[in-house]
Amino acid sequence: xxxxxxxxxxxxxxxxxxxxxxxxxxxxxxxxxxxxxxxxxxxxxxxxxxxxxxxxxxxxxxxxxxxxxxxxxxxxxxxxxxxxxxxxxxxxxxxxxxxxxxxxxxxxxxxxxxxxxxxxxxxxxxxxxxxxxxxxxxxxxxxxxxxxxxxxxxxxxxxxxxxxxxxxxxxxxxxxxxxxxxxxxxxxxxxxxxxxxxxxxxxxxxxxxxxxxxxxxxxxxxxxxxxxxxxxxxxxxxxxxxxxxxxxxxxxxxxxxxxxxxxxxxxxxxxxxxxxxxxxxxxxxxxxxxxxxxxxxxxxxxxxxxxxxxxxxxxxxxxxxxxxx
Ligand code: ZN
Numbered sequence: 001x002x003x004x005x006x007x008x009x010x011x012x013x014x015x016x017x018x019x020x021x022x023x024x025x026x027x028x029x030x031x032x033x034x035x036x037x038x039x040x041x042x043x044x045x046x047x048x049x050x051x052x053x054x055x056x057x058x059x060x061x062x063x064x065x066x067x068x069x070x071x072x073x074x075x076x077x078x079x080x081x082x083x084x085x086x087x088x089x090x091x092x093x094x095x096x097x098x099x100x101x102x103x104x105x106x107x108x109x110x111x112x113x114x115x116x117x118x119x120x121x122x123x124x125x126x127x128x129x130x131x132x133x134x135x136x137x138x139x140x141x142x143x144x145x146x147x148x149x150x151x152x153x154x155x156x157x158x159x160x161x162x163x164x165x166x167x168x169x170x171x172x173x174x175x176x177x178x179x180x181x182x183x184x185x186x187x188x189x190x191x192x193x194x195x196x197x198x199x200x201x202x203x204x205x206x207x208x209x210x211x212x213x214x215x216x217x218x219x220x221x222x223x224x225x226x227x228x229x230x231x232x233x234x235x236x237x238x239x240x241x242x243x244x245x246x247x248x249x250x251x252x253x254x255x256x257x258x259x260x261x262x263x264x265x266x267x268x269x270x271x272x273x274x275x276x277x278x279x280x281x282x283x284x285x286x287x288x289x290x291x292x293x294x295x296x297x298x299x300x301x302x303x304x305x306x307x308x309x310x311x312x313x314x315x316x317x318x319x320x321x322x323x324x325x
Contacts, residue, residue, distance in 0.1 A: 014277060017243045019054070019245045020046050020054045021054075023039060023043055023054060026251025028058065034067070034297045039297070046290050050280070050282040051282055052281060053087055055087040055108070056086055056088060058088060059071055059098045071088060071098075072102045075099070079104070087104065088107060088108070089110065090109055091121075092132050093139065106152065108153075108188070109129070109151070112156040112192070113155050115164075117157050133153060133184060136183075138183070150186075151185045152186050152188050153179030157190070158192075159196035159201075160193055169207055187216055189208060189220050192221075193223065202235050202236075205239045220241050220243070224304075225262075229263075246265065247263035248290055249267075249304055249305055250304030251303065265305035266282075270282045270284060291308055
């Protein structure tokens with residue numbers, strides 16, 4: 001039942017890829033700005049812990065998100081780390097051009113299935129997002145072999161939107177089909193608002209896979225806003241999903257939901273999988289060290305998660321080894 005995405009075709013059923021999104025999703029929701037050299041050190045520590053994919057920033061207007069103003073410099077440093085897949089978020093063609101120039105390996109274009117949120121978030125209707133996806137895809141195709149970044153379209157607010165509420169499944173599937181038609185290499189499913197539950201997660205994964213083909217739906221991006229993050233991740237894993245976005249310390253939060261945490265917590269997610277015998281290749285002690293750097297870099301931000309505070313159980317075997325792809 002496990003359909004494995006081609007980028008990680010050496011991954012077996014008991015192996016997952018944890019894609020750390022703290023430097024992007026986490027930092028962009030923080031009030032304070034992490035200085036560039038602290039970010040670079042933190043990203044190096046995350047990679048040192050065994051994370052093989054890190055979303056290090058987004059190419060958006062620095063006026064809108066000053067936390068992301070140094071993304072080009074961050075990418076240029078991160079691509080020097082051996083074996084690390086460096087991912088970035090882009091809202092448009094201009095962002096993609098900057099991402100390619102800086103050497104990013106993976107580009108994610110968010111498409112909010114809630115059109116109201118899409119207009120609010122990246123000032124584009126669905127038609128305009130698809131046009132932009134087509135332009136980005138053309139740009140990627142024009143690059144020489146081996147220089148083409150992986151291009152993911154991400155279905156944001158897939159489990160509901162704070163502005164529109166639930167979005168009809170037909171709309172979501174249409175967005176997925178159009179993203180693939182525009183040239184994306186895969187489509188991710190994002191619970192931007194933390195509205196999902198294990199049943200809705202299972203159902204949507206099945207539907208999107210049926211619509212566009214299972215091998216093009218390999219990853220989920222989950223938030224822990226209502227405490228269902230790990231339950232949703234487990235449901236997704238059992239559906240055959242192999243890539244999980246998460247953020248160290250559950251960094252982030254939501255400005256419109258005080259007290260809510262952000263992404264699912266990398267430390268807890270790694271602990272869950274490793275306890276189950278599912279290999280992540282990530283070392284928890286390494287994550288705890290990276291968490292210390294994060295706390296030093298952002299002393300005013302609250303960090304979440306249980307494993308870092310409780311420590312690992314007596315007799316817990318350390319990180320599992322994942323064979324390099
Ligand atoms: Zn997110």
